Each structure stands twice: as structure tokens, then as C-alpha cells.
Amino acid sequence: MPAKRRNDFDDVPAKKIKHAKLLPIPVLPYAPVRQDERQHYLKLLHKEYAKGIDDNSIAISRAVEEEYEICKKSKSRMEYTNVVKKSMYKLMKARKIGDDRRREKAVNDQRDVPTTSTAQRKISPSPHPSLPASSASSASSASLPAPSTPLPAPPTPPPSLYSQLSKLCVPKELLIKHKFVMDLPEVVKPDDIEECIRCHTKFLRSEQFDTKNHRTTVCKFHPGKMLLETNSNIIGGGQRRVRNREYSNRYYTCCHELQGESEGCKELPSHVFKPEDPGILHWFKRFRTIEGLRKTLDIRDDEKSQIERKRRIRAIGIDCEMCFTNLGFELMKVSAIDFDTMKPILDNLVIPDGEIVVDLNSQVSGVYSVPKEGDPGTLTFDEVMVRLAELTDRDTIVIGHGLENDLNVLRLIYPRIVDTAVLFSENQIDPMRKDPLKKLAWKYLSKNIQQSEHDPMEDAEIPVEIVKRVLMNANLRKQRVSR
Numbered sequence: 001m002p003a004k005r006r007n008d009f010d011d012v013p014a015k016k017i018k019h020a021k022l023l024p025i026p027v028l029p030y031a032p033v034r035q036d037e038r039q040h041y042l043k044l045l046h047k048e049y050a051k052g053i054d055d056n057s058i059a060i061s062r063a064v065e066e067e068y069e070i071c072k073k074s075k076s077r078m079e080y081t082n083v084v085k086k087s088m089y090k091l092m093k094a095r096k097i098g099d100d101r102r103r104e105k106a107v108n109d110q111r112d113v114p115t116t117s118t119a120q121r122k123i124s125p126s127p128h129p130s131l132p133a134s135s136a137s138s139a140s141s142a143s144l145p146a147p148s149t150p151l152p153a154p155p156t157p158p159p160s161l162y163s164q165l166s167k168l169c170v171p172k173e174l175l176i177k178h179k180f181v182m183d184l185p186e187v188v189k190p191d192d193i194e195e196c197i198r199c200h201t202k203f204l205r206s207e208q209f210d211t212k213n214h215r216t217t218v219c220k221f222h223p224g225k226m227l228l229e230t231n232s233n234i235i236g237g238g239q240r241r242v243r244n245r246e247y248s249n250r251y252y253t254c255c256h257e258l259q260g261e262s263e264g265c266k267e268l269p270s271h272v273f274k275p276e277d278p279g280i281l282h283w284f285k286r287f288r289t290i291e292g293l294r295k296t297l298d299i300r301d302d303e304k305s306q307i308e309r310k311r312r313i314r315a316i317g318i319d320c321e322m323c324f325t326n327l328g329f330e331l332m333k334v335s336a337i338d339f340d341t342m343k344p345i346l347d348n349l350v351i352p353d354g355e356i357v358v359d360l361n362s363q364v365s366g367v368y369s370v371p372k373e374g375d376p377g378t379l380t381f382d383e384v385m386v387r388l389a390e391l392t393d394r395d396t397i398v399i400g401h402g403l404e405n406d407l408n409v410l411r412l413i414y415p416r417i418v419d420t421a422v423l424f425s426e427n428q429i430d431p432m433r434k435d436p437l438k439k440l441a442w443k444y445l446s447k448n449i450q451q452s453e454h455d456p457m458e459d460a461e462i463p464v465e466i467v468k469r470v471l472m473n474a475n476l477r478k479q480r481v482s483r
């Protein structure tokens with residue numbers, strides 16, 4: 001029976017493969033079918049095997065062996081062709097059943113990792129478990145609540161892809177290449193002179209941000225991006241459709257003005273600066289490793305609660321929104337979710353430390369007024385630190401997109417980073433040319449995100465969803481190969 005013979009080949013180990021070429025083995029003393037016909041059917045049989053086996057040499061070997069067995073046992077040409085066709089049909093059917101099973105498993109896996117829609121999200125307005133919502137936001141850094149709150153009993157985590165997540169952690173050297181601060185820097189005192197990152201005017205920080213005598217100035221700029229387009233697509237560009245590049249112009253997406261037409265369509269009473277040098281960032285507000293922070297805040301889990309906590313938050317997705325103040329680029333909103341459950345663990349506005357808030361970056365951040373003490377769900381920077389120190393430690397895998405920006409405003413150093421911008425951007429050579437999250441969301445999840453301002457909770461979720469999708473796809477491929 002051909003089916004019996006085929007099963008015999010299913011366990012042929014790769015090492016024993018002898019038939020590298022797709023040629024029929026001679027049948028002695030004579031074969032019931034001509035050699036050229038055998039070659040034809042062997043090709044068809046191999047085609048079926050190759051659809052289910054990724055390693056072509058194994059597919060060839062199995063096809064050659066099977067065709068030989070069929071030919072050896074067939075009494076006539078008709079018997080030979082019938083058995084070969086039946087064999088091909090069986091392979092096709094087996095492949096279809098395998099595909100269905102895999103599809104079913106993938107669906108079940110996805111069910112195990114539910115995603116949370118914006119509408120379903122619920123998060124306690126109390127910024128700290130030990131504080132009532134009303135008093136929490138008024139807690140200053142000097143009176144930080146004792147971080148010894150007993151943790152609630154952990155829910156049993158659903159099966160997750162966590163075990164494979166560590167494979168995606170980006171090596172430290174690569175993170176450094178991508179401007180991540182991975183070690184505590186030496187303090188570098190900055191010059192007083194700064195260049196506005198918007199209008200490129202040079203200004204004196206001490207003069208501009210004199211808190212007693214705040215001087216206003218005029219900073220004109222375009223908040224949008226500059227794009228290259230043909231004349232016909234620009235407002236007032238005329239009806240003529242000019243495709244020649246020489247007639248192309250650069251225009252701003254914010255106001256459709258051409259480059260150089262005006263100094264800017266937006267005006268602010270102050271210039272803004274954004275230090276990049278880790279030492280200068282450290283001068284404005286110090287960096288801490290997550291372990292250093294936990295030690296400073298004296299967060300010590302006893303053995304039992306440590307295990308419970310780890311079972312709860314083993315990996316997080318995080319995203320921050322920032323604003324410009326007299327202290328540079330500061331945290332204004334933080335959103336984080338638990339990798340296993342996709343439930344929000346942080347979703348709070350944050351009061352900037354700088355007294356003078358110059359620009360809320362509303363077009364991106366979606367924040368339109370300066371977060372103040374007493375606003376529900378609003379935290380101070382130090383309260384955010386307490387929450388993160390309680391929820392995470394050096395073993396926590398932190399997932400995000402362009403995380404160096406988020407971690408630099410948090411001034412936190414985490415050793416285990418999964419960054420979708422580093423891992424999945426098309427350009428893997430130039431760290432300056434990373435794909436935006438919007439592009440990856442479309443590519444991996446077919447989701448159209450960030451249509452206007454950013455939803456930081458969505459920006460925290462999407463990288464986690466991308467990572468899960470990549471891990472699930474890798475699992476499917478592995479199953480296919482091992483068949």
C-alpha cells in the first residue's frame with residue numbers, strides 16, 4: 001500500500017538523505033513505465049512534497065524514494081499512474097488538515113492574549129494605591145508615600161508569549177548605537193547659550209527662562225513636516241500638473257505654505273531647547289537605573305511578594321508624551337500596559353517639574369492645558385517613579401517604539417529592552433532612519449493609527465501587539481518546518 005510506504009518516509013532523518021537530484025532510481029530487472037514518464041510523475045510528486053516541506057533536499061529525497069517504491073511494486077503502467085496520483089492527493093489532503101490545525105491554534109493563541117480597546121480601558125484614578133485620588137496629586141517629592149503597600153493577590157496569568165520575548169531583547173551595544181543611555185553618565189554642565197530647535201535662533205537660557213523676570217520673545221515656526229510635492233498639489237499652486245522635479249517645491253503640511261514663504265505659521269512667546277547629551281540631561285535631572293531607583297525608594301520585596309509581583313508584571317509596553325519647559329524636554333503623560341494581560345497599569349498626566357511650560361506640543365501629545373496638582377489622575381514626576389519602581393525591576397522587559405526618547409525623559413535605565421523601531425525598521429543600518437510606529441502598525445497589524453494626535457495608550461499597546469504578532473508568526477513557521 002502506498003500510504004504505508006509514505007509513512008515509512010516520514011521519519012527519514014535529514015542526515016540520511018541520499019537523493020540530492022530529482023532523478024528516478026532504476027528498477028531492476030525492468031520497470032513497467034518508461035524513464036521519461038517516471039521523470040514526469042516524479043516531478044509532480046516532488047511538487048506536492050515541496051509545498052509542505054521547507055527543506056527542498058528532504059522533499060526531493062522523499063519524492064524519489066516514494067516514486068521508486070511505487071514503480072517497483074506496480075504491475076502495469078496504469079497501476080503506477082493511479083498509485084502516484086492517489087499518493088499526491090493524500091499529501092494534498094494531509095497538508096490541508098495541518099494548515100487548518102495551525103490556523104485554529106493561532107486563533108486560540110490570540111484568544112489567550114486579548115487586546116484592550118480604548119473604550120474598555122478602565123484605570124483607577126488614584127495615582128498611587130496607598131493614596132486617595134484627591135490627596136495623591138498633592139504629594140510632593142519630599143513627602144513620597146511609603147512604598148510598602150501590600151500587593152493584591154495576583155491573577156493567574158493566561159498563557160503568553162513571554163517565554164520567547166527575551167529573544168527579542170536588543171543587545172546593549174546596539175541600544176547605545178541607537179542613543180539609549182545604558183550606564184549612568186558623568187554630569188556635564190551645559191553652556192548658557194542654546195539654539196531653539198524650532199526656529200534655530202540662538203538664545204541665553206538664563207535670560208529666556210528667568211523665573212523672576214520671565215522675558216517673552218517671538219518664536220515663529222512651522223509645526224508640520226516639510227514635504228516635496230508637485231505644484232498642482234499645493235494650495236494656490238495652479239491647475240497645471242507639473243511632474244518635472246525641477247518644478248517641485250517643498251511645502252509644510254501644517255499650512256501648505258511653500259518653503260521660505262514666511263518664518264512660520266505658529267508663534268510662541270519663547271524658544272525651546274531639547275538637550276541630547278546624556279551628561280547634560282543628567283545635569284538637568286539625574287538618570288537612575290531601575291535598581292538604583294528601587295534602592296533609593298527602599299522598595300524591597302520579601303521573597304513571597306517578589307514572586308507574586310513578577311507573576312503580575314513580567315514585561316510592559318510603555319509610551320510617554322512630553323512638553324517643553326525651562327528644564328528642556330519633560331514628561332507630561334505616561335501610559336503603560338501589562339504584556340501578559342494587555343491591561344493598563346499606568347495612564348496618567350504628569351505635572352512637569354519646570355516652572356515655565358513653553359509648549360505642550362499639543363498637536364502630538366493631545367494635551368491642551370498644563371497638568372496641575374489636584375487634577376484627577378495627575379501625578380508628579382516622583383510619583384511616576386514610585387509607581388514604576390513598584391511595578392518593574394531590572395528583570396522587567398520594557399517594550400516600546402523609539403524607547404530612548406521615553407526613557408530619556410523618565411531618566412531611567414532598564415537593561416532589557418524590546419524596541420520595535422530598532423528591531424523592525426526597514427533600514428537596519430542607519431539608526432537615524434527608523435520607521436514610524438504608524439508604518440509598522442499598518443505593516444504588521446493592518447491598523448491605521450495616529451490619524452491626528454497620538455493616543456499614548458495606543459502607542460503603548462501597538463508595539464506589544466507587533467511583538468506578539470512577530471512571535472506568533474515565528475511559531476507558525478517553526479511548526480511548518482518541523483512537520
Ligand SMILES: [Zn+2]
Nearest residue numbers: 222254255265
Ligand atoms: Zn506652517
Ligand SMILES: [Zn+2]
Nearest residue numbers: 196199219271
Ligand atoms: Zn524659536
